[in-house]
Amino acid sequence: MSDDVTVGGQATSSSSSGTPEPTGGAGDPLPEQDDPLSAGKQVPVDTNFDGDKLDMILLVSSKRSHFDFQDTLGANLEVGELTANEPWQWISGVGVANPLAGSPVDQLRLSNGDSSGQATVKLALIYNSDQ
Numbered sequence: 001m002s003d004d005v006t007v008g009g010q011a012t013s014s015s016s017s018g019t020p021e022p023t024g025g026a027g028d029p030l031p032e033q034d035d036p037l038s039a040g041k042q043v044p045v046d047t048n049f050d051g052d053k054l055d056m057i058l059l060v061s062s063k064r065s066h067f068d069f070q071d072t073l074g075a076n077l078e079v080g081e082l083t084a085n086e087p088w089q090w091i092s093g094v095g096v097a098n099p100l101a102g103s104p105v106d107q108l109r110l111s112n113g114d115s116s117g118q119a120t121v122k123l124a125l126i127y128n129s130d131q
Contacts, residue, residue: 040111042068047108049125051077051100056126059108060087063119066111071103082121084114 047069059067065082078099080088090099112119 040066040113040115042066042109042111045108045110045123047105047123049105049127051098051103051105053128054090054098054100054125055092055128056090056124057100058087058089058124059121060085061110061112061119061121063112063114063117065113065119065121067121068109069100069105070107070109072106074106075103077103077105081113 059082061082061084063084066080067082067088068079069077071077082088090096092098108123110119110121
């Protein structure tokens with residue numbers, strides 16, 4: 001059995017022996033043996049939208065969190081950290097390329113980086129279906 005988790009921002013997968021194995025996530029290397037860390041199981045959220053048709057996207061969490069937008073094959077489209085109550089956003093027409101353009105967004109994988117309780121995550125899209 002294998003579970004995807006986020007450890008200090010590094011996506012990992014547990015092998016059958018239970019040893020964390022990095023799987024190409026983003027962030028720092030795994031911490032030293034005696035360093036404190038938090039680990040959170042990634043929760044998949046079914047999203048299914050076309051990134052090319054976005055005019056705006058906003059993602060915010062009540063606690064420190066890690067996010068990973070993925071395409072239909074599970075490839076990472078945009079990966080990042082959320083600071084509690086500080087949004088990650090992209091807005092059309094402000095001179096920054098759309099990080100989710102080019103592929104359908106099949107799922108958003110989230111993990112809570114704060115061991116003191118559950119996080120509430122909000123995702124808002126402005127979608128232009130005429131594009």
